[in-house]
Amino acid sequence: MSHDPGLRRLALRTLLAAFPGATAPDWALQLVADGLAGHTLFGTNVVDAAQVAALNGTLRAARPDVLIAIDEEGGDVTRLGHRTGSPYPGNAALGAVDDPELTRRVYAAVGGDLAAAGVNLNLAPTVDVNTADDNPIIGTRSFGADPALVARHAAAAVTGLESAGVAACAKHFPGHGATVSDSHLELPTVDVPLSLLRERDLPPFAAAVSAGAQAVMSAHIRVPALTGELPATFSRAALTGLLRDELGFRGAIVTDALEMRGAAGAAGSIPLAAVAALSAGADLLCIGAQVTRELVEDVAAEIAVAAGDGRLPLERLEGAAARTAALAAWAATPRPAAASDLALGVAAARRAxxxxxxxxxxxxxxxxxxxxxxxxxxxxxxxxxxxxxxxxxxxxxxxxxxxxxxxxxxxxxxxxxxxxxxxxxxxxxxxxxxxxxxxxxxxxxxxxxxxxxxxxxxxxxxxxxxxxxxxxxxxxxxxxxxxx
The missing domain is CATH 3.40.50 (Rossmann fold)
Known part of the structure; x- marks a missing residue:
């Protein structure tokens, strides 16, 4: 194994780890001090707002520009509200109301809550067009089944979140809405021509990019016409060709959790999945929820070795680290809201x-x-x-x-x-x-x-x-x- 400390540090700058519990273990803080891009918080890390703010304070003390990410979609996918339910309706309700200004206000409120808790990267909004009625994983997380409607609300959601200084991450590129299987458990396939993808699934991503989304998340789904046998997360055609070159996205490309079967299963292991994702054009790699110090070190070591032996061009790794650093700089000063806007959430839900x-x-x-x-x-x-x-x-x-x-x-x-x-x-x-x-x-x-x-x-x-x-x-x- 190569033990080049410079390469290890560079590799760490592309990784989002995670840890169990309401306080950060020493190893999680040590990795941040060593250059780790940041951590994703899950329900197990959340007791209440004050505890999350204290936890995030310890992470910031380890390095001020650490990225602290969370899946706070509102509605049915909530981490801050996992003990009670979210005080805000989710995307399907906002799409049913179809008032983009309401969507912007709800997402600004979510952003304010996250900023107050010290979170600066929200792994939301979901901008998938839910065209499969029996989709087991998107459903009410989607604004709807009409690409133009979803695009309107994707832009409003990004604008709202980022008005609070919290980075938005539009997901799951190039569109998880037509799948009838769950990429947490397997590798779903969307077997459609590129022309249909461009008409149906891509407009919301284009709208999110135009609205200034700081990040876009790749999906572990296979679109044979675009990605061949690979999931989009490992597809240069999807991430670099389509998202960067065609849609003009300049922000950070974030992967969905590499521990998911759609990724780790396809690559053979989480460290190999990390190298494949970076090679395809991803910048910030979500390892997943079940993370240990050993796993982070294994992933960083594999990336370092790949950069040393030419499987991963050094300039690609440097480019990924630079984009992640730019995201961290943008998100370093979130702007807290005064308090949760519970009245807004109920008023929005009534309209839906x-x-x-x-x-x-x-x-x-x-x-x-x-x-x-x-x-x-x-x-x-x-x-x-x-x-x-x-x-x-x-x-x-x-x-x-x-x-x-x-x-x-x-x-x-x-x-x-x-x-x-x-x-x-x-x-x-x-x-x-x-x-x-x-x-x-x-x-x-x-x-x-x-x-x-x-x-x-x-x-x-x-x-x-x-x-x-x-x-x-x-x-x-x-x-x-x-x-x-």
């Missing part, structure tokens, strides 16, 4: 609610929340109506192991309100709702990506376009179940 039928028949109901899985991106964040209810009883059930008769018995004479995410995608849940609606007043609150499914006989069907804390409040209000 769509009510069909009449909730009037559903007074004093039993609320039945359908337990659903969660994606790796979301993690296990609380959702639903419970925090907002005015004393109304709520139960949680697994649709596949509960009969309509059991639910009817629990409800007695009461109407029933069923709350779920992507209810249409679970046959047992559909049957449950349809059978219950045949015998009494039933309402449905859909908090996931909506579908055309409308069960016969329901009194009211409500679509929130997301499951954040703010969306839950807005839904409880329209169902007349909210406490005051």
């Amino acid at each position: 609610v769509r009510v069909e039928g009449s909730p009037a028949a559903l007074t004093s109901p039993l609320v039945v929340q359908l337990v659903s899985g969660f994606s790796i991106a979301e993690g296990r964040v609380p959702w639903g109506l419970r925090p907002h209810l005015n004393g109304t009883e709520q139960i949680e059930i697994v649709a596949a192991s509960t009969t309509p008769e059991q639910v009817a018995e629990l409800a007695g004479e009461r109407p029933i309100v069923v709350v779920g995410r992507r209810i249409h995608s679970m046959p047992a849940a559909r049957t449950l709702v349809e059978k219950l609606a045949a015998g009494r007043p039933v309402g449905v609150v859909e908090m996931g990506w909506p579908s055309s499914w409308r069960p016969e006989g329901v009194s009211a069907f409500v679509v929130t376009h997301g499951a954040s804390l703010a969306n839950g409040r807005a839904a409880a209000e329209v169902m007349n179940l909210a406490h005051h």
